[in-house]
Structure formats: structure tokens, C-alpha cells
Amino acid sequence: MRPDAPPLIALIEDDPVMGGALAQRLTLEGYHVRWSRTGSEALASLADAPPHAVICDIRLPDISGEDLFAAMRPAIPGTPVIFVTGFAGIDQAVRLVRSGAADYLEKPFEVQVLLARLAELARPPAATGALGASAAMQRVETTLRRVAELDSTLLITGESGVGKEVAARFVHAISARRDRPFVAVNCAAIPDTLIESELFGHEKGAFTGADRAHEGYFERVQDGTLFLDEIGDLPPATQTKLLRVVQDRTLTRLGSTRPMAMRARLISATHVDLLAAVAAGRFRNDLYYRLAVIPVAIPPLRDRPDDILPLLRGFVMEFTMAFGRDLRAIKTEAERMAVLHPWPGNVRELRNRAERAVALAAGPMLQAFDLFPESATPGETALPSLAEAVAETERRHIEHALAEAGGRVEEAAKLLGVSRSTLFEKIRRLRG
Numbered sequence: 001m002r003p004d005a006p007p008l009i010a011l012i013e014d015d016p017v018m019g020g021a022l023a024q025r026l027t028l029e030g031y032h033v034r035w036s037r038t039g040s041e042a043l044a045s046l047a048d049a050p051p052h053a054v055i056c057d058i059r060l061p062d063i064s065g066e067d068l069f070a071a072m073r074p075a076i077p078g079t080p081v082i083f084v085t086g087f088a089g090i091d092q093a094v095r096l097v098r099s100g101a102a103d104y105l106e107k108p109f110e111v112q113v114l115l116a117r118l119a120e121l122a123r124p125p126a127a128t129g130a131l132g133a134s135a136a137m138q139r140v141e142t143t144l145r146r147v148a149e150l151d152s153t154l155l156i157t158g159e160s161g162v163g164k165e166v167a168a169r170f171v172h173a174i175s176a177r178r179d180r181p182f183v184a185v186n187c188a189a190i191p192d193t194l195i196e197s198e199l200f201g202h203e204k205g206a207f208t209g210a211d212r213a214h215e216g217y218f219e220r221v222q223d224g225t226l227f228l229d230e231i232g233d234l235p236p237a238t239q240t241k242l243l244r245v246v247q248d249r250t251l252t253r254l255g256s257t258r259p260m261a262m263r264a265r266l267i268s269a270t271h272v273d274l275l276a277a278v279a280a281g282r283f284r285n286d287l288y289y290r291l292a293v294i295p296v297a298i299p300p301l302r303d304r305p306d307d308i309l310p311l312l313r314g315f316v317m318e319f320t321m322a323f324g325r326d327l328r329a330i331k332t333e334a335e336r337m338a339v340l341h342p343w344p345g346n347v348r349e350l351r352n353r354a355e356r357a358v359a360l361a362a363g364p365m366l367q368a369f370d371l372f373p374e375s376a377t378p379g380e381t382a383l384p385s386l387a388e389a390v391a392e393t394e395r396r397h398i399e400h401a402l403a404e405a406g407g408r409v410e411e412a413a414k415l416l417g418v419s420r421s422t423l424f425e426k427i428r429r430l431r432g
Helices: 015-029 039-045 063-072 087-098 109-121 134-148 164-173 195-200 236-248 274-279 285-291 306-322 332-341 346-361 386-404 409-416 421-432
Strands: 008-012 032-038 053-057 081-085 103-106 154-155 182-186 223-228 266-272 294-297
Touching: 008 015, 015 032, 015 109, 015 306, 032 039, 039 063, 053 063, 053 109, 053 306, 063 081, 063 087, 081 109, 087 285, 103 109, 109 154, 109 164, 109 332, 134 294, 154 164, 154 195, 164 223, 164 266, 195 236, 236 266, 236 285, 274 285, 306 332, 306 346, 386 409, 386 421, 409 421
Parallel strands: 008 032, 008 053, 053 081, 081 103, 154 266, 154 294, 182 223, 223 266
Antiparallel strands: none
């Protein structure tokens, strides 16, 4: 393989919908994808060119994941292998990781999680980054890569739904702590009366109802990454205790006098203006500067329109795989409306709209009213037009003929009973 060639990913997946969606998304991200439908096909292809990474379904029609992993290792020693598994295969996946596999993902998984893992294992040279295609998100990604190996506290700010937890998970995935736990805590979701116990733990008898000792999140995460979301909602007493933990790198359970070392990497996030909260006396000034050693601001989606369509396509692929749908494309009008939409709910809103659209879409093409049902005119229906239905049938028939002919257009034309030039014109029109 040429030194400047894109990283090669060996994708081993027998499901045509999931395999096709993953192959397309990885190609868009700048990888070269070699897709095999069976284990034997994958093993035969290893002699052609060793891949930079392997993504493999744990259950294939001709071989088990463990047998395939054992067969691949001599041919590609040191190549990272990520297994994809359903719930029933988790035990097998854990055994594979213990045997040397790089990781496993449980279906259905978020494509962004896979991309973040690949960003560490086999990063592509494409313009699109793991966090976004826009210049703004590439700057964010550059900063996060620079600080990933540091122990300095990181404060991620931005509106609700912009992807602050995704950024935190990205830092964890490319850091030396990636094999350790990542624990996300929504501080706003824990009652004030329980927050200290949940964060720092308590001893038996520490308060009424404490009938047993309890490990807090700081203990449970060990030397992994602890992500404290909505840090601005911490009550004043908890802010004081957190300051001591961050400052001294030790913590003490409620009801105990025995300090313990705090080994976790701490990443915090908030959608509020913490400096304004400091000025208003709602947040400790000294804690703010301890948490914001490395501040990272994620802009709202409306300020980075270059990210809208890549995110939309990625979410549509994710839910197409999760729901076992056969969606082939997003209509141009749907994409146009997506770019023009203000996205007050940011990436979270985009993901929710994509999930609903894929779940309810009536045809193989995602329509504008699937994404934005509020914009549909009275009487508008999700039923595709006759022309669209005919075009889709023709597309599938041509694809089947090309597959039967091994990709040879002239042979496919004979199977279809049309001339070579006619088939070329149909292919050009359908792809246009």
C-alpha cells in the first residue's frame, strides 16, 4: 500500500444493511474499506494487503469470532480488531478482548463511538474529523488531542445538546486511560441531599438510612475518566468538597476520616456561563479555576453548518442499522431543509429527528416531511410517488444484475436485455 494511501479497514459483516451502511460511512470519513461477508472471504483477503484495523461481527455464517480471531492473528500480528456483538455475545467478546482484541461494541452502537476508537487505532487523513467536518470542530478536536494524555482538568462548555459528552468520551478514547472506566454523571439529576454521597461515597452509619458502606463515583471510576456534566448545578457545600478533592487529589467518604487517593481524570461540562455564576456568587471562584485549567468551548450547531449533513447522514445510517431498515438515501429537499433549520436543540435534536424519521419512513428514500413533519402541508402523505417507486425498483434490478455479473457492465446489460450504452445511461441517471 502506498504511504499516502488512506488507512485500510477490513470490515467483516454478513448483514447487508449494516455492512453497507458502515462501509459507506467509513468511506466518507476517509478510510479505504474492504468489506467481507464471511470469515473465509476475510481470511483470503488478508494476503492482498494487511489492514490498519479490523471491524468484525462476532457471529458469522461460517466461523465463530474466536476461531476467526485465532486464524487472523498470525497473518496480521498487532493489527487492532474491534468486535461488534449483540447482547448474547458479550461474554465471548470479553474473552476476545482478554485474548488481545482491541475492543468490542454492543449492538446497537453509536457510529461516533466507533469513529472515536478508530481515530486512535487508524486515524484517516481526511478533512473530516472524528468530531465534525467544520473548521470549528476540527479546532476543538486538535485541542482535545493535544491534552488527551495530560491529567489537567478539562472544562467543556456549550449549549445543551452540542455534544459535550461526545467530546469527553473522545478524549477518553484516545488517552492512555481508554482501557479504564469512563463514568458520566449528570449532577443536575441527583438530589442535593444525595449528591455528596453519590460522588464521594459514605460509610455505614454516616447518616440516617446509611445501613451499608457505599462507593461514590470517584472510587468506582478508579484511574479512568470521570465526566461531571452540568457542574454548574452543584450545591455550595458540594462545591467546597469537590474543590478539596481536585486540589489535594484525595477524597474522603462521608462518615470517614480516612483519605483515599483520587486517581481519576476529571472532565467537567456545563451549559451555563460559569463566570457569570461566579460573579453572581452561585459558583466558587477558586473551584472554577481548578476545573477550567483547559477550557474548551463547543459552538452551537447553527454556527457550524458544515457539520449538519455529515451528522445527519451518520445518524440515519446508525438507526438504519439499529432498526434493520432498508433506507438508501436522503432526499435533496430533506437535506436542504436540514441545513436551513436553526437547530435550537443542537446535535441532540438532530439525532432525535433522525431516529424518528428512520423509524417512521414509509419508503426507501428519507423525505423532508420525515425529518420535519411540522412542515408537511395538509393531506401530504409519506407514500413515495409512482416515479420514485419505479426508479427504486429499477435501481435495485440494476444493482442485482451488476452483482450477478461481478461488476461487468457489458455482462449485466446482457442479463437485463438492454444495450451497454443504455445501461451506462441508466446508471449515470440513477447516480445523478
